Amino acid sequence: MRKLISFVLVSSCLLTVKAQNDIDVLLAAGIEDAQRFANDYLAPGTNGLVYSMNANWFNSAKVKPLGGFEISLIGSASLINDDHKTFTLNTADYNNMQFVSGPAIQDVASVLGENDPSIFVEVEFDDPIFGSQSVQLELPQGIGEQSANLLPTATLQGAVGLGSGIELKARYVPKLENEDVSLSMYGAGLQLEFTQWLPADKLWPVALSGLVAYNHIDGSYDLTGSSGIEGENQRLENNTNTWLFQLITSTKLPVFNLYGGLGYITGNSETDLLGNYRIRSGALTSETITDPFSVSSEVSSLRGTVGAKLKLGFFRLNAEYHISEYDAFSVGVNFGFR
Numbered sequence: 356m357r358k359l360i361s362f363v364l365v366s367s368c369l370l371t372v373k374a375q376n377d378i379d380v381l382l383a384a385g386i387e388d389a390q391r392f393a394n395d396y397l398a399p400g401t402n403g404l405v406y407s408m409n410a411n412w413f414n415s416a417k418v419k420p421l422g423g424f425e426i427s428l429i430g431s432a433s434l435i436n437d438d439h440k441t442f443t444l445n446t447a448d449y450n451n452m453q454f455v456s457g458p459a460i461q462d463v464a465s466v467l468g469e470n471d472p473s474i475f476v477e478v479e480f481d482d483p484i485f486g487s488q489s490v491q492l493e494l495p496q497g498i499g500e501q502s503a504n505l506l507p508t509a510t511l512q513g514a515v516g517l518g519s520g521i522e523l524k525a526r527y528v529p530k531l532e533n534e535d536v537s538l539s540m541y542g543a544g545l546q547l548e549f550t551q552w553l554p555a556d557k558l559w560p561v562a563l564s565g566l567v568a569y570n571h572i573d574g575s576y577d578l579t580g581s582s583g584i585e586g587e588n589q590r591l592e593n594n595t596n597t598w599l600f601q602l603i604t605s606t607k608l609p610v611f612n613l614y615g616g617l618g619y620i621t622g623n624s625e626t627d628l629l630g631n632y633r634i635r636s637g638a639l640t641s642e643t644i645t646d647p648f649s650v651s652s653e654v655s656s657l658r659g660t661v662g663a664k665l666k667l668g669f670f671r672l673n674a675e676y677h678i679s680e681y682d683a684f685s686v687g688v689n690f691g692f693r
Contacts, residue, residue: 382584382634382647383490384451384478390648391449393628396495398652399439400466401595401624403506403681405654407433408540408570409599409622410685411512412524414664414673415614416562416605418548419516425671425691427514429526432507433681440468440497451479455491467506469499506681510540516693520551524568535577544568546603559607566601570622578630586643589630597622597654605664615661620679625651656680 381389410431419425441462446453454461455475464470474494512526524544531538548564571594578589598621605614627649635641662675671689676682 382632382644383480386647388449388452390650394650395442397466397626397650401652402654403433403435404595405597405622406679406681406683407431407506407508409597409620410677410683411675411687412544412568412599413546413566413603414687415612416564416603417607418520418522418546418564420693421516421518423516423693425514425689427512427687427689429512429685429687430509431683431685432505433683435467435502435504435506440465452476463494464497466497467502468497470494470496520548522546538574540572542568542570562605562607564603566603568599570597585633586631591626591628593626595624610666612664618658620658621655623651623653625649
């Protein structure tokens with residue numbers, strides 16, 4: 356499954372890993388079966404990416420004054436739990452696929468896990484000449500121990516104060532290419548400090564604000580040169596969109612501050628398997644499938660955040676931890692004025 360694993364990890368951390376098998380080989384079981392498997396297989400990876408890419412949108416509830424700005428280099432990672440490494444495959448839900456050995460319901464590796472030992476399925480298909488035929492396939496492996504139980508992301512972020520308790524944020528990753536993989540990301544956020552709108556706001560020991568932020572990722576992987584099936588223009592394309600709604604509170608000390616808050620993350624990720632795939636039915640016949648399927652996953656979850664920030668002149672350093680469906684942590688190196 357070298358291509359899909361590379362795609363998911365490059366989308367999240369710009370790494371390429373090797374594994375066995377190609378998920379497009381499961382097209383031999385039919386589009387419906389391949390799509391069902393791909394949806395369950397990929398969802399833990401794309402969902403984990405949503406949580407990782409939404410870390411470190413803020414490091415204080417105190418917004419910058421008019422003209423104040425901050426440039427940040429941010430590294431984040433979602434934590435992969437054992438529950439994210441497998442999914443339950445029930446062959447009763449499939450039309451043409453059975454396990455070679457063992458019960459009809461088994462836990463198999465997601466894109467974040469690993470089958471140890473390997474798991475094989477028997478796929479049935481109709482040959483127009485020889486009738487009903489079958490072939491054994493190994494289920495795709497995931498990244499397993501190669502992930503170190505992390506799904507990392509990195510981004511460059513800027514923030515500027517607009518006055519009246521308003522701060523505008525933007526984050527950006529220019530289009531990056533690694534062999535057959537390309538990735539780009541952008542996002543924007545608006546933070547409003549409520550305590551600035553209250554009487555005697557300078558007397559308040561803490562600041563309170565709200566944040567709304569949007570993130571978007573585009574990724575693609577050219578499969579033509581490495582696909583396990585003959586064809587043309589074979590590729591994976593992914594787009595992920597997320598929204599974060601966050602309440603934030605923090606202390607207002609000159610050097611060291613604590614911050615935290617409660618937020619809500621929602622988002623979806625869509626992955627399309629595109630191009631032409633010639634599926635052989637026996638030795639003499641084949642069928643060409645164009646743009647076989649699309650799969651998607653959605654995230655909707657509360658998130659709690661705790662963090663700390665150190666400010667030394669124009670240099671700032673912050674670290675934070677998020678508790679949610681996928682816990683995540685993040686570190687930011689920040690350079691700012693005011």
